[in-house]
Amino acid sequence: MRSVFLILVFAFATPALATDPTPEPLPRWGWDAHKMVCAIAWWDMEDTTRQAINDLLAVDGRYDRFMESCLWADEVRGRESTYDRWTTAHYVNLPRGATEFDIERDCANTLCVVEGIMESRETLAATDQVNRERLDALRFLSHFIGDIHQPMHAGYADDRGGNNTDITLFGRKTNMHAAWDYGLIEHAGSEWMDFASRLYFDITMADRAEWTSDDPGSWSEESFEIVYASAYDIGDGNLGEAYYERHIKLIEKRIQQAGVRLADWLDAIVGE
Numbered sequence: 001m002r003s004v005f006l007i008l009v010f011a012f013a014t015p016a017l018a019t020d021p022t023p024e025p026l027p028r029w030g031w032d033a034h035k036m037v038c039a040i041a042w043w044d045m046e047d048t049t050r051q052a053i054n055d056l057l058a059v060d061g062r063y064d065r066f067m068e069s070c071l072w073a074d075e076v077r078g079r080e081s082t083y084d085r086w087t088t089a090h091y092v093n094l095p096r097g098a099t100e101f102d103i104e105r106d107c108a109n110t111l112c113v114v115e116g117i118m119e120s121r122e123t124l125a126a127t128d129q130v131n132r133e134r135l136d137a138l139r140f141l142s143h144f145i146g147d148i149h150q151p152m153h154a155g156y157a158d159d160r161g162g163n164n165t166d167i168t169l170f171g172r173k174t175n176m177h178a179a180w181d182y183g184l185i186e187h188a189g190s191e192w193m194d195f196a197s198r199l200y201f202d203i204t205m206a207d208r209a210e211w212t213s214d215d216p217g218s219w220s221e222e223s224f225e226i227v228y229a230s231a232y233d234i235g236d237g238n239l240g241e242a243y244y245e246r247h248i249k250l251i252e253k254r255i256q257q258a259g260v261r262l263a264d265w266l267d268a269i270v271g272e
Contacts (some may be wrong), residue, residue: 040259
């Protein structure tokens with residue numbers, strides 16, 4: 001575990017969507033959860049990895065901090081045509097009744113998040129040259145690893161990852177996807193950096209050993225299990241404190257897992 005000093009040094013940073021490719025102005029998984037994932041990864045990775053990341057970020061100077069760069073994939077989505085093929089790479093949809101991820105079935109017609117992660121990793125690892133292609137790959141990879149750990153980003157195909165299920169959350173009309181993107185996190189009432197710091201220091205060595213995984217397909221299955229096991233236990237759709245208490249720990253764990261796994265991958269790809 002890294003020291004508290006790292007939090008003081010790197011704690012200055014500043015907002016993901018799944019099945020609907022049209023950007024929207026509301027807060028999403030990316031605004032807080034993506035920053036928390038990447039903050040945890042930043043604190044957890046090796047010094048040489050941080051330096052390599054900073055070298056890549058300097059290519060276009062758009063972001064000074066890694067945590068902010070993890071939002072880029074949403075910021076260009078639907079706005080910069082260069083990246084249109086990546087529009088669907090923020091999510092994967094599974095059919096109801098599925099027991100596991102099947103790349104031929106679930107990614108047959110679109111570039112899904114599992115494929116987006118693998119392609120980004122391949123590009124980032126292809127060379128140690130500092131260039132725009134590897135910078136884009138870093139930003140896609142860091143974002144997509146966050147996305148795949150949000151359960152609704154591996155949700156039901158017929159429900160568009162929860163976008164088609166309307167609910168009321170704490171008196172506010174919304175949908176299941178939005179609730180899991182930001183509604184439940186907002187209700188925790190913590191500023192995102194404080195939230196990330198608490199989650200980081202709650203991670204144990206046993207957690208790290210249990211979460212070690214090099215298979216994005218299995219990460220999608222972890223998310224999908226939450227979807228079918230409990231997320232849709234919504235009664236009349238009027239959700240409040242009981243639903244929050246039942247699921248906030250699952251969300252926190254997914255953020256922790258994403259951060260640890262992202263750090264492990266980046267250490268292996270760009271660290272020395």
